[in-house]
Amino acid sequence: MRWRLVHGHQANQTRGGLGLQSVRGRSTDDRVCVMGIETSLLAAALWIGTAQVDVMIWEGGGEHPYTTDFALEYRETSRTPVRDASGATVGHRVRLVPQRIALKARHQVRGLSNCTGGGEEVVTDAPEAELVVPISGKDLTAAVGLVAPPTGAYELVLPRAVGAFACDHKRNTRDRRVAIGSGLFHADVEVADVQSRPLESGGARMRGEYEERHERKFGDSAQHVVRYQFNVKWDLRRVAE
Numbered sequence: 202m203r204w205r206l207v208h209g210h211q212a213n214q215t216r217g218g219l220g221l222q223s224v225r226g227r228s229t230d231d232r233v234c235v236m237g238i239e240t241s242l243l244a245a246a247l248w249i250g251t252a253q254v255d256v257m258i259w260e261g262g263g264e265h266p267y268t269t270d271f272a273l274e275y276r277e278t279s280r281t282p283v284r285d286a287s288g289a290t291v292g293h294r295v296r297l298v299p300q301r302i303a304l305k306a307r308h309q310v311r312g313l314s315n316c317t318g319g320g321e322e323v324v325t326d327a328p329e330a331e332l333v334v335p336i337s338g339k340d341l342t343a344a345v346g347l348v349a350p351p352t353g354a355y356e357l358v359l360p361r362a363v364g365a366f367a368c369d370h371k372r373n374t375r376d377r378r379v380a381i382g383s384g385l386f387h388a389d390v391e392v393a394d395v396q397s398r399p400l401e402s403g404g405a406r407m408r409g410e411y412e413e414r415h416e417r418k419f420g421d422s423a424q425h426v427v428r429y430q431f432n433v434k435w436d437l438r439r440v441a442e
Contacts, residue, residue, distance in 0.1 A: 245442045247300065248275040248276075248437045248438070249275075249440055251436060252381070252435035253434050254359060255268050255432040256429060258429055263310065263314075265310050268306065270304065275300060275330055281293060292339060292341045296330075297331060297357075299329065304322060304323075316369065317368060331385045335349065348397060350397075354400065355385070357435070407437040408435065411432075412431065415428075
């Protein structure tokens with residue numbers, strides 16, 4: 202099975218739609234370093250990029266490929282000190298509030314019945330995200346309960362990632378979410394990421410991918426088995442305002 206990939210050059214996007222216009226602002230890659238990231242985070246900044254969730258669903262009547270593309274924009278807001286057992290500040294938790302979460306879904310049914318569908322929407326009540334950043338020379342591992350890399354870690358939740366639209370462009374109301382990263386907060390999701398995700402490029406980039414498979418049994422006799430395979434990819438960059 203072939204998956205659609207999210208390429209790095211698509212990561213910088215404007216706020217206009219799922220479009221492919223570059224952000225005309227300087228990336229902070231040349232300013233942010235591991236030793237000084239906590240100072241850099243005092244400035245207002247946006248995280249802008251893309252994500253994609255591909256899922257293949259198999260059941261008795263055939264297979265159902267489903268793809269959702271995301272255009273993402275988060276704003277850094279409140280920063281909460283992270284303290285160790287002695288009370289010393291070792292880093293900060295940074296809330297990422299969604300500014301704009303736009304998605305485009307494509308769906309097919311292949312088997313006993315055949316159809317195609319999909320749709321686009323902007324999610325106005327998307328869940329917040331979070332990152333945790335250490336102070337230079339400090340270790341966050343004990344304070345946050347996960348193995349925290351020296352650049353910091355992050356966690357995002359993609360809303361309406363699968364099943365938002367059905368054949369004939371019917372909009373479904375159920376919000377089936379997919380996680381990126383883990384260990385920073387609890388969220389109800391359809392698919393959980395099992396790894397803590399480190400910030401890259403000196404703390405100015407979120408990038409990665411993972412695959413997840415599971416199956417579910419339906420009906421009193423549990424004879425109806427549905428298998429799922431998810432492929433999740435994302436790439437966001439930090440852009441100072």
